Amino acid sequence: MRVLIQRVKYGSVIINEKVVGEINKGIVILVGFHKDDTEKELNYLYNKIVNLRIFEDENKKLNKSLIEVNGEVLLVPQFTLYANCKRGRRPDFIEAASAEIGKILFNKFLDLFKKDINIKCETGIFGAEMLVKIFNDGPVTIILDSKELCH
Numbered sequence: 001m002r003v004l005i006q007r008v009k010y011g012s013v014i015i016n017e018k019v020v021g022e023i024n025k026g027i028v029i030l031v032g033f034h035k036d037d038t039e040k041e042l043n044y045l046y047n048k049i050v051n052l053r054i055f056e057d058e059n060k061k062l063n064k065s066l067i068e069v070n071g072e073v074l075l076v077p078q079f080t081l082y083a084n085c086k087r088g089r090r091p092d093f094i095e096a097a098s099a100e101i102g103k104i105l106f107n108k109f110l111d112l113f114k115k116d117i118n119i120k121c122e123t124g125i126f127g128a129e130m131l132v133k134i135f136n137d138g139p140v141t142i143i144l145d146s147k148e149l150c151h
Contacts, residue, residue: 001041001105002081004030007054007140011074013124014131021122026072027054028134032081033097033105034147041146042105046112048149050119054140062140066119073113076124076132077106099127 011028013021029049034041055064055071066073079102083091097105103126113121124130 001034001037001045001146002032003045003049003144004078004081005049005052005054005142005144006030006134007137008074008135009137010133010135012133013074013076013122014133015125015128021074021076021124023072023074023120023122025069025137026074026120027066028074028076028132030076030078030081030132031106031109032078033102034082034095035097035101037097037105037146039108042109042112044149045144045146046109048144050116052142054142070118072120072122074122074124075106075110075113076130077102077126103127 006028008028009025011023012019050067051065053063053065055062055066055069057063079093079096082093082096084095085091096102106126110121110123113119124132
């Protein structure tokens, strides 16, 4: 499982000219799933993300988590995070989860955020053509890969 996290002042997902998800201060999470991912990766990265200290304290140090700042989450499915560009010019997605498995994992990951009553969570739509607006704050952008972190 791979996530790209961007701290934002605003984020939204637009599909067919309609806003389907929108947040203010918080994080936009682009999430892609590996073909071997399980709930272990989902739980691990969920806990890592909500407790990651990427928000500034009163001294301008990155010492506060999403939970501590009452931040919001915009979760966007992004299978292209598993693009392999080692050979040729066209990326392959052999390591990415199938659409069927990816959708199941995405919904389970979304459920982890939705169950937390302290976090407002909005989302894109799995498999849809989306326009994602991100007003990156900082900019702060972090990449997490479950294969590097929890194995």
